[in-house]
């Protein structure tokens with residue numbers, strides 16, 4: 001299964017920085033395509049894998065690297081045990097990891113950890129040893145798609161607002177639509193992780209998996225068709241809305257149909273997982289292993305969110321009071337120049353106040369997605 005170094009029989013690990021397989025024992029390195037895996041049957045549709053199962057959440061993960069399977073990448077519990085050797089469907093290709101573990105840590109730190117309100121104990125957990133690289137299965141699909149939409153919008157006529165109705169219909173030939181191939185990741189999360197660029201894709205070679213985990217696709221044809229239809233529908237909807245010149249646009253009804261073309265391509269995409277526990281809840285932050293894009297949110301200490309909201313509120317109140325004081329002063333002969341300045345300041349602080357709140361709402365929503373119960377659909381499914 002796992003290939004060994006031809007010089008010393010040490011274990012080989014794929015290094016994203018050099019794109020080579022490296023031997024930790026003697027330091028030799030090899031190109032993945034030059035390493036011959038004597039056990040692999042390239043003609044076979046299947047390849048051998050070692051399946052590990054988390055006895056806490058039921059997640060399954062495949063790895064040849066037994067030493068690294070010390071905790072579950074999905075729930076953070078150290079309850080992962082070897083389950084069986086299995087034959088898995090051989091992917092057509094994969095995008096090798098290009099972001100190293102150390103780079104992934106740096107991206108997470110840049111994105112989140114410079115913020116002073118992130119709890120210190122989380123910062124200390126964000127170290128390379130706590131990251132796991134997983135190849136996530138995707139189907140790359142070509143599809144013929146048709147859709148018709150009935151849309152409502154508002155237009156201004158002088159001072160009146162009128163409701164208008166629009167219809168739009170079209171036909172699109174979608175090429176290379178990426179469909180998340182496992183029930184592992186929540187679809188919202190996998191969409192946020194994209195794009196992956198297929199230009200860097202290689203023919204599938206088990207050697208790339210050395211040192212990493214992988215998952216296999218558990219989608220059947222009907223799931224794949226449904227996911228494709230939904231994905232194309234969302235893309236179509238985004239474009240259709242742009243063609244309507246109105247406000248408060250709402251799609252009232254849409255009918256669509258998809259024909260998935262034969263032989264979708266089965267690919268593995270690289271994703272770094274950083275799983276940690278905070279307040280006894282598991283959280284996961286993901287990093288696209290090709291582009292370095294970070295997806296997720298850190299758990300904010302809720303009282304800190306409130307204290308920020310309150311201080312913004314107090315500031316607004318103070319400005320408000322100041323403004324009233326200023327306008328009284330104006331009555332008493334203060335120049336209107338200053339009064340205007342205060343008015344502008346007041347408007348600005350109100351805008352910041354409103355923006356602060358939508359920002360907090362967005363963070364709370366993202367936070368929900370980061371909590372592992374929401375990020376991994378299957379965990380919930382299996383616990384029910």
Ligand SMILES: [Zn+2]
Nearest residue numbers: 005008023026
């Ligand atoms: Zn060696």
Ligand SMILES: [Zn+2]
Nearest residue numbers: 054057072075
């Ligand atoms: Zn688990």
